[in-house]
Amino acid sequence: MHELSIAVAVIERAEDTAREHGATGVESVRLRVGALAGVVAESLRFAFEVAREDTALHGARLLIEEVPARARCTACPAEFAVGTPPELWCPRCDSPATELLSGRELELTEVDLTYHDTAGGARRDERVIR
Template sequence: MHELSIATAIVEQAEEIARADGADDVSSVTVRVGELAGVVPDALHFAFEVARDGTALAAARLVVEQVTARAWCGGCAEEFAVGMPPFFWCPRCDQPSQDLRSGRELEITDVEPAAARP
C-alpha cells in the first residue's frame, strides 16, 4: 500500500509548513489528487490516520479534492474527460490526444493551523 508512504510525506510536509507559519498543531490538510495519480482516496485517508499519530497533525483531518483527468484535442480545440480507465480519443472528432491537461496531480494545497490555545 503505497498510500502510507504518500500519507507520511504529506504529514512531514504539512508539519514543515505549519512550523514555518509559527503553528504548533494542524487542524486540516487539503490535497488535490488526480484521477490518474494512482492513489486510492479511501486508502489515503486510512494511511493518513496512521501516519499522523504522534505528530503536530495528530487531530488533523485530511481533505481530498479529486481532480478529473482531462485531455485536449488539438484537432477540434476541445477539452474532454478521459475517464477511468483512461481513453484518450476525442469524443467530438474521434481523434487520439496526447495532451493530458489534468489528472496526475498529487499536491498539498492548504495546511490549516489549529486554533491557538488560550
C-alpha cells in the same frame, strides 16, 4: 501500499509548515488528487489516520479534492473527460488526444494551522496556501 508513503510525506510537509509559522498544531490539510494519479483516496485517508499519531497532526483532518481527468484534442478544439480506464481518443473527430489537461495531480494545496496562547488559553487559526 504507496498511500502510506504519500501520507507520511504530507504529514512531514505540514509539520514543516507549522514550524515555519510558529504554529502549535495542524487542524487540516487539503490535497488535490487526480483520477490518473494512481492514488486510492480511501487508502490514503486510512494511511493518514495511522501515520498522524504522535505528530503535530494527531487530530488533523485530511481533505481530498478529487480532480477528474480531462484531455484536449490537438486536431480540433474539443476538450473531454478521459474516464476510467482512460480513453484518449477525441469523441468529436476520432483523433488521438495528445494533451492531458488534468488528472495526474497530487498536490498539497492548503494547511490550516492552530496556535495556542498558553498564558491566556486563547486559540487562533491560520490557513496557509501552498
